[in-house]
Amino acid sequence: xxxxxxxxxxxxxxxxxxxxxxxxxxxxxxxxxxxxxxxxxxxxxxxxxxxxxxxxxxxxxxxxxxxxxxxxxxxxxxxxx
Numbered sequence: 001x002x003x004x005x006x007x008x009x010x011x012x013x014x015x016x017x018x019x020x021x022x023x024x025x026x027x028x029x030x031x032x033x034x035x036x037x038x039x040x041x042x043x044x045x046x047x048x049x050x051x052x053x054x055x056x057x058x059x060x061x062x063x064x065x066x067x068x069x070x071x072x073x074x075x076x077x078x079x080x081x
Contacts, residue, residue, distance in 0.1 A: 001073055030074035037067035 006022050013020055025033075041063030048057025 001069075001076075027074050027077040030070050030077065034067045034070035034074060037063045037070060041065075041067060 002024065006024065009020065009022055041060045044056045044060030044063060046060075048054055048060055
């Protein structure tokens with residue numbers, strides 16, 4: 001997914017005549033981000049369930065989903081660059 005977004009942005013950059021380079025995170029960075037999102041998401045979900053704030057539970061759920069997507073993306077990385 002990251003490769004596709006970078007490719008689309010590169011085409012847009014060429015069309016507009018500008019140069020903006022997006023980061024291409026390494027596999028280890030993606031895994032660490034997935035773990036952090038999972039921990040924060042689980043904490044927010046517990047807080048949302050324990051307290052009357054349902055928005056915390058919603059944000060926690062989104063964070064957990066983000067963790068799953070990042071983990072899948074890290075598995076699709078074939079090299080470290």
